[in-house]
Amino acid sequence: MQGLGRQESWMEKVKLKIDQEADGVSLSIPPYFRRFDRINNQECPSIFMWPRRQVADAVAAAAAPMPMTTAAQMPSSQQPLDHIHTSRGSTGGNVIVAAVGPYNHHQSESSTSSESAPLLITYAKKCAIVKFLARPEFGLDTVAFLGWALTKDDRVRRCYERDSFTMSPEKLAEVLLLDGCLVLFAVFLLRSSVREDRRPVELGRDAQLGAEFLYLSADISLHMKQTRVDLLLLGNQIPFFVLAKLHSLLKRTFFTGIKHSIQKLALSCFDDIRPGRSGGSAVPPPTFQVHHLLHLFHWSRVPPGKHAVDTSTILLHEPESNLPCATWFEDSLTSFSKHAAGPGTLDIVFQKRMLSVRGVLRVPALHIHGYSELLFRNLVAFEQRHLRCSLGVTAYCICMARLLQGEADAKLLRNCGILAHTHETDKEVVDLFRGLADEYRDTFYSSDLLGLCEDVAAHHRSAASRAVKWVVLQCFPRQTVTFFVILGALISIATLVNTVYSVYRFYHPVKH
Numbered sequence: 323m324q325g326l327g328r329q330e331s332w333m334e335k336v337k338l339k340i341d342q343e344a345d346g347v348s349l350s351i352p353p354y355f356r357r358f359d360r361i362n363n364q365e366c367p368s369i370f371m372w373p374r375r376q377v378a379d380a381v382a383a384a385a386a387p388m389p390m391t392t393a394a395q396m397p398s399s400q401q402p403l404d405h406i407h408t409s410r411g412s413t414g415g416n417v418i419v420a421a422v423g424p425y426n427h428h429q430s431e432s433s434t435s436s437e438s439a440p441l442l443i444t445y446a447k448k449c450a451i452v453k454f455l456a457r458p459e460f461g462l463d464t465v466a467f468l469g470w471a472l473t474k475d476d477r478v479r480r481c482y483e484r485d486s487f488t489m490s491p492e493k494l495a496e497v498l499l500l501d502g503c504l505v506l507f508a509v510f511l512l513r514s515s516v517r518e519d520r521r522p523v524e525l526g527r528d529a530q531l532g533a534e535f536l537y538l539s540a541d542i543s544l545h546m547k548q549t550r551v552d553l554l555l556l557g558n559q560i561p562f563f564v565l566a567k568l569h570s571l572l573k574r575t576f577f578t579g580i581k582h583s584i585q586k587l588a589l590s591c592f593d594d595i596r597p598g599r600s601g602g603s604a605v606p607p608p609t610f611q612v613h614h615l616l617h618l619f620h621w622s623r624v625p626p627g628k629h630a631v632d633t634s635t636i637l638l639h640e641p642e643s644n645l646p647c648a649t650w651f652e653d654s655l656t657s658f659s660k661h662a663a664g665p666g667t668l669d670i671v672f673q674k675r676m677l678s679v680r681g682v683l684r685v686p687a688l689h690i691h692g693y694s695e696l697l698f699r700n701l702v703a704f705e706q707r708h709l710r711c712s713l714g715v716t717a718y719c720i721c722m723a724r725l726l727q728g729e730a731d732a733k734l735l736r737n738c739g740i741l742a743h744t745h746e747t748d749k750e751v752v753d754l755f756r757g758l759a760d761e762y763r764d765t766f767y768s769s770d771l772l773g774l775c776e777d778v779a780a781h782h783r784s785a786a787s788r789a790v791k792w793v794v795l796q797c798f799p800r801q802t803v804t805f806f807v808i809l810g811a812l813i814s815i816a817t818l819v820n821t822v823y824s825v826y827r828f829y830h831p832v833k834h
Contacts, residue, residue, distance in 0.1 A: 471498045
């Protein structure tokens, strides 16, 4: 009996130990698996700050001297965009014009970036913009807005990654006032409808407001491209509902005569940024809740209703049948076609032609600029951390990285018009998409991307496609051979027609 009692006591201790260990595991979920909670969580954060990664090529480019005047000697306000945004080679990129949001409030108040030249929009100039909008002509009640921001403190903090910054509610309300007015001021200057209403020109010519307005708008007006890129950095965002609140307060004064919604105004600021949105301003504004400017830009560039992530895709791994390189497609009777998808341009589609014998891979035209890598990294980083927005850019980058595996692939896509208007060499284009793999190394694969890979593999495994490919490779191995075979066939057909006509006339002579 004593042995049985000791055995039961031992079993109870083991059971208690297992329960305690299990409780400890359930209370410490690994950071990677926290991404699963964001799939069905309506209140998941959408603004993140991630560690910066050094890019060797960008650092080397920054160290190279510039013609006539070196980058170190040139003032930051005169440095070109390409040099400024790659000078540190970081994933997050350096803010040049204005640092906004709680992640950058220390940098903004010190008026300098910790790694680069001084910011163009300083803390004092932000205060001047708020004071300008609070003039009797525009009527912004800063005290009332600060009170409103205090009531939204919890909602604002939920927009950012948990415990990613420490700031009192009063300080956060001040940041929202200063940065919200700055971003709204930038939207006022950068929107495409400025050509229609010419409201900035009107303010610039005003006898009382003109001098102050021109001073406050100078940095943004002279560095529009840099400002646009700064406003698309993932860690340089403020919640969009803050902008909507400020716009509602200034709609009848500062924005008088401008009837567009804040969503449409904000989206039009990025019409000159590539990748562009097909459909232009004809695309209606989104009906869902916009989190921030990068979210709005992302929505306008991805195919609607595709590459969504849900609980059925979280266990999917890399597809067994990957997309091959571009030159392999050409050798396998699959051509490339440049196309503009519906609303959202970053969409790659595979179609069949000629009774399913030939395939066509439709790829949107890509315009690569100095800011392209930085922009793609921020879009992919946003998708990987906010899974509810779909993985359209990630899927596009994965496909392009597989198509562009060598310089010959880039040359082929360039000849097809897909790599359009880019000064980068073929090697630089290949390295660009190869380097983006760091951002989606542990990504999920959407069912649409898996379906694309499976459609391509199934087409090239089909009996009809393989038979035609065999005939082409055996009978027409080279273009010169193909040319002479076709020429010989035409001559033979012409000779046959002439022979038939001669025989016919022999037995049916023409009567005079």
